[in-house]
Amino acid sequence: MRWDVVAANATYLLEGLRGTVALGLLVMALGTVLGFGVGLARLGRGVLYACATGFVELFRDTPLIMQIFFIFFGLPALGIRLNPFVAAAAAMTFFAAANTAEIVRGAIQSIPRGQWEAARSLGLSPAQSLRWVILPQALRRMLPPMMGLFTTLLKDTSLAAIVNVFELTTAGRRVVERTLASFEIWLVVAALYFLVCYPLSVATQRLERRLVAETA
């Protein structure tokens, strides 16, 4: 075992971890905002609903790795050339948004119809009913699945390595290529992912238990 290799490359791996977290946070933020819009559009009708549904199905029913390939290697054929980071971030944002949209839609539709009826019969507009009555209740129901999605996204940032974006998996691969210390480096890389994701996962479970207890 060559733990000295790990020590010598610790700073480099931590920089990779920083890239992972940065990409993860960016994708979570953009994906949440976009996903909310798409999810709300899925509640309506007409063109907006059709576009939102198309978007959701497209990005939920194809693998993320293929989406990254397509945006990075495919789109240049149409004259759209993105640098690796932007391409990976864009693909992951769409993927995150499509999944967020379904969480948003599901949570809103799970609120009993009587809540809408009470709000509307008090004279609140549809927008006011959504803002003050439905969303506050739906948000609580969204939290656990959203945190689950965030955990998945954080791990899936590793797919950005295939287009050579600098993040933890890329950093690990480069160190392994140089030192051939596969076992040690991948073990440490895995541990770093675990250290970031495990607290998220535990927090999600706690939150779920709390929400279940409160609604009981």
Place this chain on the structure above:
Amino acid sequence: MTARGDPIIQLTDVHKWFGRLHVLRGIDLEVWPGEVVVVCGPSGSGKSTLIRCINRLERHDRGRIVVDGIELTDDLRHVDAVRREVGMVFQQFNLFPHLTVLQNITLAPTLVRKWPRQQAERVARELLERVGIPEKAESYPSQLSGGQQQRVAIARALAMQPKIMLFDEPTSALDPEMIQEVLDVMRDLARRGMTMVVVTHEMGFAREVADRIVFMDEGTVVEAAPPHAFFSNPRHERTRAFLSKILR
């Protein structure tokens, strides 16, 4: 109370279908200001659908509904105008579980009537006093009994100072010992001259409080009469059959 002026609610040949099911089959009904109308009938007779049409929680397919001089059409401004003047109380209370009792009551007045918060809270506390639970202002709905929740729901509707109150089976989801406290609040409301349309099976309440009782069956109004005539001398066989079942 005697009929006076123009009707505040006027339904003319109202029809409603749910898919192929013809639930309202030509309803004609007029309600005058200050009148208390109790609507009764077997389940599936269309009585809930009828009062849900009055504030357009259901859209009628044919006929005319005019409420306080405003006809209910697809024009959403008309619908919103009517809803501001018509309070509704539901079988399942439908309180907002994420808001305190006080917030439940002040939400619509501050958002829709644009009252300042202080004014809305003052009115809310007065109403809570009136329905007998001033001490529950800061509680959440889940901390209240069914009867208390329904009284809050009535206060919430009253906070908008509606001209008309609709009650859709307000005591049907309550434990027996809580029914009276809700009926007491409704009795008080009737005494103060509120125009009320009440769907209920509480025949004691109907006999005592109603100006008129409307009996519905299979989507039509079979009979409408003042309580005394309705109970002692029902004209239609179907009314008699219903009464014999419900008054047993």
